[in-house]
Amino acid sequence: MNIFRLAGDMTHLASVLVLLLKIHTIKSCAGVSLKTQELYALVFVTRYLDIFTDFISLYNTTMKLVFLGSSLSIVWYMRHHKIVRRSYDKDQDTFRHVLLVVPCLVLALVIHEKFTFKEIMWTFSIFLEAVAILPQLVLLQRTRNIDNLTGQYILLLGAYRSLYILNWVYRYFTEPHFVHWITWIAGLVQTLLYADFFYYYFQSWKNNTKLQLPA
Numbered sequence: 001m002n003i004f005r006l007a008g009d010m011t012h013l014a015s016v017l018v019l020l021l022k023i024h025t026i027k028s029c030a031g032v033s034l035k036t037q038e039l040y041a042l043v044f045v046t047r048y049l050d051i052f053t054d055f056i057s058l059y060n061t062t063m064k065l066v067f068l069g070s071s072l073s074i075v076w077y078m079r080h081h082k083i084v085r086r087s088y089d090k091d092q093d094t095f096r097h098v099l100l101v102v103p104c105l106v107l108a109l110v111i112h113e114k115f116t117f118k119e120i121m122w123t124f125s126i127f128l129e130a131v132a133i134l135p136q137l138v139l140l141q142r143t144r145n146i147d148n149l150t151g152q153y154i155l156l157l158g159a160y161r162s163l164y165i166l167n168w169v170y171r172y173f174t175e176p177h178f179v180h181w182i183t184w185i186a187g188l189v190q191t192l193l194y195a196d197f198f199y200y201y202f203q204s205w206k207n208n209t210k211l212q213l214p215a
Helices: 004-026 034-047 056-080 098-110 118-129 134-143 148-174 181-207
Strands: none
Touching: 004 056, 034 056, 034 098, 034 118, 034 134, 098 118, 118 148, 118 181, 134 148, 134 181, 148 181
16 A cells, blocks of 8 residues: 555545534534435445455455444434434535436446446446535535535545545556556546635635635
């Protein structure tokens, strides 16, 4: 494992911990899209179907369990916790996530490396992760005002994907025959979706102002 992959994993983990801190400690999910969290839960469930059948390393299995458990617990908190669920803005979080799930599934059935159930589900999870942040970005666009923890959560998610791109570049030049077009293209799309948010985040940081997205 190279430093870019490790840094990407740790940044991804930090993003989840920041969101769990907001929900568990403050007892609020204001500004957080349940639709995006449900999509991420679906991403991890379909990606890690091999968790109990294919052992790669203790690190790999631990990270899979952490991301599965955390994503499902966030969804539970937002749907069922008697205090947290009151802060969920259902009226603003109206993105129809089925419009992302179905096309990603169809695309995975058409574009994949091997036509097996696990491979189709893994490819589906790659495509879905690339666009899962869209409901969250739409919600922020509607509410405009973004609290610090939510902003940091999205910033860390974007940083995680950017670090993974550096990991792929590093592996391309250091490992023979390292070519994964599906992962690369999906990762690039995902990173580009964060570009607008990054711009306004760093503008607010530079000017020491509250983060706001334009209407």
